[in-house]
Amino acid sequence: MTATTEKPMRADARRNREKVIEAARAEFASEGQDAQMPDIAKRAGVGVGTVYRHFPTKEALVEALVRDHFSRIADLAEAAVDAEGEPWDRFISLATICGERCASDRGLAAAVAGSREILGVIAEQETRLRAATTRLIEEGRATGQVREDATVEDVSMLMCSLACIADMENTRPDFSWRRYVEVAFEGMRAR
Amino acid sequence: MTATTEKPMRADARRNREKVIEAARAEFASEGQDAQMPDIAKRAGVGVGTVYRHFPTKEALVEALVRDHFSRIADLAEAAVDAEGEPWDRFISLATICGERCASDRGLAAAVAGSREILGVIAEQETRLRAATTRLIEEGRATGQVREDATVEDVSMLMCSLACIADMENTRPDFSWRRYVEVAFEGMRAR
DNA sequence: CCCGAAACGGACTTCTCCTTCCACTTTATA
DNA sequence: TATAAAGTGGAAGGAGAAGTCCGTTTCGGG
Numbered sequence: 001m002t003a004t005t006e007k008p009m010r011a012d013a014r015r016n017r018e019k020v021i022e023a024a025r026a027e028f029a030s031e032g033q034d035a036q037m038p039d040i041a042k043r044a045g046v047g048v049g050t051v052y053r054h055f056p057t058k059e060a061l062v063e064a065l066v067r068d069h070f071s072r073i074a075d076l077a078e079a080a081v082d083a084e085g086e087p088w089d090r091f092i093s094l095a096t097i098c099g100e101r102c103a104s105d106r107g108l109a110a111a112v113a114g115s116r117e118i119l120g121v122i123a124e125q126e127t128r129l130r131a132a133t134t135r136l137i138e139e140g141r142a143t144g145q146v147r148e149d150a151t152v153e154d155v156s157m158l159m160c161s162l163a164c165i166a167d168m169e170n171t172r173p174d175f176s177w178r179r180y181v182e183v184a185f186e187g188m189r190a191r
Numbered sequence: 192m193t194a195t196t197e198k199p200m201r202a203d204a205r206r207n208r209e210k211v212i213e214a215a216r217a218e219f220a221s222e223g224q225d226a227q228m229p230d231i232a233k234r235a236g237v238g239v240g241t242v243y244r245h246f247p248t249k250e251a252l253v254e255a256l257v258r259d260h261f262s263r264i265a266d267l268a269e270a271a272v273d274a275e276g277e278p279w280d281r282f283i284s285l286a287t288i289c290g291e292r293c294a295s296d297r298g299l300a301a302a303v304a305g306s307r308e309i310l311g312v313i314a315e316q317e318t319r320l321r322a323a324t325t326r327l328i329e330e331g332r333a334t335g336q337v338r339e340d341a342t343v344e345d346v347s348m349l350m351c352s353l354a355c356i357a358d359m360e361n362t363r364p365d366f367s368w369r370r371y372v373e374v375a376f377e378g379m380r381a382r
Numbered sequence: 383c384c385c386g387a388a389a390c391g392g393a394c395t396t397c398t399c400c401t402t403c404c405a406c407t408t409t410a411t412a
Numbered sequence: 413t414a415t416a417a418a419g420t421g422g423a424a425g426g427a428g429a430a431g432t433c434c435g436t437t438t439c440g441g442g
């Protein structure tokens with residue numbers, strides 16, 4: 001669907017595009033949701049014009065970041081389904097890896113939580129994510145490791161809250177998303 | 192400390208102050224962190240000037256809201272310590288009541304998560320909250336209902352994540368903070 | 383090596399809010 | 413009820429951040 005017409009991009013343009021994305025990630029992580037376009041440009045070592053050449057609006061830039069983020073997470077979830085080991089252990093390592101991703105992409109949780117519009121952007125990735133998650137918890141239920149009444153939404157909520165906690169580590173040094181996985185995700189275990 | 196010199200306020204002023212606070216709460220709940228001062232004024236049925244008479248800046252208004260919010264939650268936690276019943280049940284009802292509060296004060300979670308400065312504002316309430324929480328989980332551990340390694344920070348994280356989930360119910364209808372309490376808080380139980 | 387197209391940079395414009403200011407209204411006191 | 417003080421409303425000011433525009437630079441095929 002929507003086969004993007006492959007148009008070769010000039011080498012420097014592609015390089016700059018990457019620099020901008022990387023700078024934006026860093027800037028959002030440290031400044032939160034109100035990171036500024038000129039600052040992103042400065043951090044990337046380019047002019048604002050260049051940023052706008054690649055992303056017509058700030059919103060588009062955020063969307064690209066968010067899409068990329070969710071895409072990676074969906075990949076990880078799919079990998080967790082096919083991985084070796086007990087379902088429960090795979091579930092927990094998925095949570096851990098997601099935690100790591102969220103910790104390095106700080107600021108994005110707020111973007112997703114804050115806007116209704118962005119939900120459309122991640123629809124496709126979320127479908128993949130749900131599919132993978134569903135299989136994972138079904139396996140877990142089958143082996144009696146995951147609680148009987150567990151649902152995909154439970155996992156979604158846990159993942160989102162994990163992202164929030166990872167986000168908050170910026171401002172709250174007493175928080176630890178790793179510890180959070182140990183505690184909150186334990187609630188999914190069968191008793 | 193800081194004995195606020197009691198100065199009688201004119202009746203209409205006090206009424207308007209309440210209207211502004213109420214309107215601000217509603218506006219932040221529906222618009223999120225970027226609710227606008229003129230909109231708050233409009234919703235309260237007053238002019239912007241009046242809003243600024245009571246709260247010198249937008250920040251001050253948010254602070255008042257946040258302080259009030261945490262103050263109520265700290266009250267609830269203290270009540271939970273002294274309440275009847277099993278420690279575990281009191282812990283869960285505390286979580287539930289907090290969920291209710293967060294659900295009606297939507298938008299504040301983001302305010303707290305987003306700014307380092309606001310942490311100072313709630314310092315006093317948080318101390319009270321920590322004290323109450325500590326007692327609650329100690330009782331729970333003593334009766335073998337709460338996991339041995341539970342800490343106050345665990346509870347803080349759970350409460351904050353609960354607030355985030357309640358917040359997200361605006362944009363994500365598949366989320367339910369009540370269900371979240373059933374799942375995530377279960378991770379605090381002794382096994 | 384040359385030239386046209388693509389990409390760049392950053393000063394400048396535009397737009398969106400927060401906040402101020404002050405003439406006017408309401409309250410409380412004598 | 414008259415008067416001073418307190419409070420009010422909303423137009424206008426101002427700060428700051430998003431986005432535009434165009435002269436200059438860089439790339440890559442011939």
